Amino acid sequence: MGYALKETEYRYRAYTKNGKWEKGSLTTDKYISIHEGSNVFHYGQALFEGLKAYRTKTGEIQLFRPDLNFIRINEGLRRLVAPELPEDLFFDGILEVVKANIDDIPEYGKGQSLYIRPFVIGQGMNLGVKPSDEYLFSVFCAPVGTYFAGGLEALSFVTTDYDRASANGTGQVKVAGNYAASLYPRSLAKKAGYAGVIYLDPLTHSKIDEVGAANFFGITHDNILVTPVSSSILPSITKRSILYIAEHMLGMEVEERDCFIDNVDEFKEAGACGTAAIITPLKSITHKGKVTQFGDGKVGPTIKKLYDILVGIYYGDIEAPEGWIQKI
Ligand SMILES: Cc1ncc(COP(=O)(O)O)c(C=O)c1O
Structure with missing residues (x-):
């Protein structure tokens, strides 16, 4: 499982319809079934973000500068000629996933946090090299410790x-x-x-x-x-x-x-x-x-x-x- 300490139960999925994003919802299904001709498999139309939720000493949950992840994911989507995410959809995905998996946010004082992984992929039958007609936006999360073993060790x-x-x-x-x-x-x-x-x-x-x-x-x-x-x-x-x-x-x-x-x-x-x-x-x-x-x-x-x-x-x-x- 690499960097993740465990898998969590809920993830968020939203799809485009006629090129426009529709509101998403939570699911417990961690597998995505998509067409074999999907752009993500062949031409790499895939993009992700990474941010964390932290538990404070008083037990509150907080995100660090998620507005900048929102700006950056849309810069990436423009570069991939994929439809930009509306702000409310991006934050709906993040907040729903954090709230649904709140018990998996590590306690304060262990140097751990909840890593949140939003991503977008181009999907649907598409054999030509061109942008997809359909997209998935998903968010999942996992509690994590330090990325490079050793904390502040050089x-x-x-x-x-x-x-x-x-x-x-x-x-x-x-x-x-x-x-x-x-x-x-x-x-x-x-x-x-x-x-x-x-x-x-x-x-x-x-x-x-x-x-x-x-x-x-x-x-x-x-x-x-x-x-x-x-x-x-x-x-x-x-x-x-x-x-x-x-x-x-x-x-x-x-x-x-x-x-x-x-x-x-x-x-x-x-x-x-x-x-x-x-x-x-x-x-x-x-x-x-x-x-x-x-x-x-x-x-x-x-x-x-x-x-x-x-x-x-x-x-x-x-x-x-x-x-x-x-x-x-
Ligand atoms: C290639 C690369 N550089 C730098 C960073 C650090 O960026 P940030 O501080 O926004 O996580 C990341 C991780 O997101 C990365 O993948």
């Missing part, structure tokens, strides 16, 4: 010659094909004993793009938080939040700019960030056989501070900037 990563997405391709949206393309380089890195891969920019292979399914950030020796810009990076909601926390809550300078792999020792700390990865400190990056270790190879003080604030906000222990938390 992990070693290695660069890869493979790309997860091309320079003007689909890297900026969460389409399924990006993840299919990532499985082989990931497996090579795992076999070689690394926690995962560092993707470089696909055009020049000289700049850091991403850390597996997470964004990269580094802290320079003069304490500036830097995160890369590129046309093939998924714009991470966690990264956006970390930039804000660094600038407005820790008073740090922040920069979004190129991070050259040959200059990676400009960072005294480095991290991977994402809904699943939360903040995972990088112990080292190996590039063409050269190992660059960050600091003493353990979680550094700035990353620890960022982590404590971010996780404090997730679980309601620290007051969130306005609009970040949606209570259920």
Whole structure:
């Protein structure tokens, strides 16, 4: 079952009719029966999102910035020439699923949460390479712990010659094909004993793009938080939040700019960030056989501070900037 701690009972399904989304409903059926000619099986018209529900100390349930997942899923749907989701349908799916599976939301204090997976697929008989006529929007969820084993333990990563997405391709949206393309380089890195891969920019292979399914950030020796810009990076909601926390809550300078792999020792700390990865400190990056270790190879003080604030906000222990938390 991988990252999931268990399966939950209820999921949400909604369908299009004549190209328009109709209201969905809950079901306990975890299997989807669709036509063998469905676009999702052949041409990869599939897109997903990932967000979490957290249980606070007082037992309340809250979502972290779900409005940004809503915006991002529609950016992806536009890229896939699939019908955009109305806001009320997206939130109906999420809220129905969280409420129906509320007993499976892990208790406060264990570092666990309920991972919510909305997705859209193109379905129906379609042998030509063109957008589907019919679509499914579904949401399911599962309680989860940490994505990279070890919590705040720093992990070693290695660069890869493979790309997860091309320079003007689909890297900026969460389409399924990006993840299919990532499985082989990931497996090579795992076999070689690394926690995962560092993707470089696909055009020049000289700049850091991403850390597996997470964004990269580094802290320079003069304490500036830097995160890369590129046309093939998924714009991470966690990264956006970390930039804000660094600038407005820790008073740090922040920069979004190129991070050259040959200059990676400009960072005294480095991290991977994402809904699943939360903040995972990088112990080292190996590039063409050269190992660059960050600091003493353990979680550094700035990353620890960022982590404590971010996780404090997730679980309601620290007051969130306005609009970040949606209570259920
Ligand atoms: C490729 C990729 N990069 C980055 C992220 C992190 O994004 P977010 O912080 O919005 O979860 C994810 C996970 O969603 C991802 O799949």
